[in-house]
Amino acid sequence: MRYITASQGTTTTDRWIPWADANLRIMSDLVATSRRIKTRELVALLRETFVPSWHDIHGASHWARVRLNAMRICSSGNGANAHVCELFALLHDSQRLDDGECPGHGARAASFIATLNGKYFDCTTRELDQLMEACSLHSDGFLSDCPTIGTCWDADRLDLGRVDITPDARYMSTEEGRQLASRLHGFSLDDDEDAQRPVTDRRTPARVRGLGRY
Ligand SMILES: [Fe+2]
Ligand SMILES: [Fe+2]
Numbered sequence: 001m002r003y004i005t006a007s008q009g010t011t012t013t014d015r016w017i018p019w020a021d022a023n024l025r026i027m028s029d030l031v032a033t034s035r036r037i038k039t040r041e042l043v044a045l046l047r048e049t050f051v052p053s054w055h056d057i058h059g060a061s062h063w064a065r066v067r068l069n070a071m072r073i074c075s076s077g078n079g080a081n082a083h084v085c086e087l088f089a090l091l092h093d094s095q096r097l098d099d100g101e102c103p104g105h106g107a108r109a110a111s112f113i114a115t116l117n118g119k120y121f122d123c124t125t126r127e128l129d130q131l132m133e134a135c136s137l138h139s140d141g142f143l144s145d146c147p148t149i150g151t152c153w154d155a156d157r158l159d160l161g162r163v164d165i166t167p168d169a170r171y172m173s174t175e176e177g178r179q180l181a182s183r184l185h186g187f188s189l190d191d192d193e194d195a196q197r198p199v200t201d202r203r204t205p206a207r208v209r210g211l212g213r214y
Contacts, residue, residue: 069155071086157171
């Protein structure tokens with residue numbers, strides 16, 4: 001896995017253009033695993049229509065890390081649908097208008113997705129329902145006991161480090177997500193009773209305040 005940082009290059013011009021191209025290549029590389037996604041065409045569409053900076057905290061490198069987190073969780077064998085998770089990574093923040101709270105960007109992503117199915121990717125009715133629900137509610141701070149939706153949300157929250165928030169195991173829906181978050185915090189899940197409970201039995205409020213905007 002290759003990461004390219006914005007600090008590469010020697011001048012502003014040198015930095016900006018190669019970084020943009022590198023991001024496009026990274027996205028293309030990263031989302032190539034699902035054969036039901038026309039990756040190049042979809043990334044080109046997103047590149048053309050994405051309003052905030054492609055390079056900022058909700059741009060392409062975030063989507064790539066969300067996808068990587070999701071694939072790590074999927075590889076634990078939790079039953080999540082990797083195709084839906086890859087599409088979530090690409091699309092969940094695609095309808096942001098800015099890098100602030102941007103209310104409604106998840107719902108707008110869900111509506112956008114409905115117009116893309118069959119053109120840029122193929123989803124079954126069930127997959128489309130899960131993808132739209134995951135995108136629509138991803139910034140409302142919920143937990144989910146659906147492996148696919150839980151994986152999408154955990155993958156997004158596991159990238160909170162980019163805005164100086166350490167992901168918290170209590171706010172993870174999946175076991176693998178909890179393990180990854182606990183490692184970032186440097187504590188054992190054995191010490192956190194609440195994080196060990198099933199999602200539906202967690203003492204932490206189901207709606208997690210303070211994480212909503214991402
Ligand atoms: Fe996100
Ligand atoms: Fe978001």
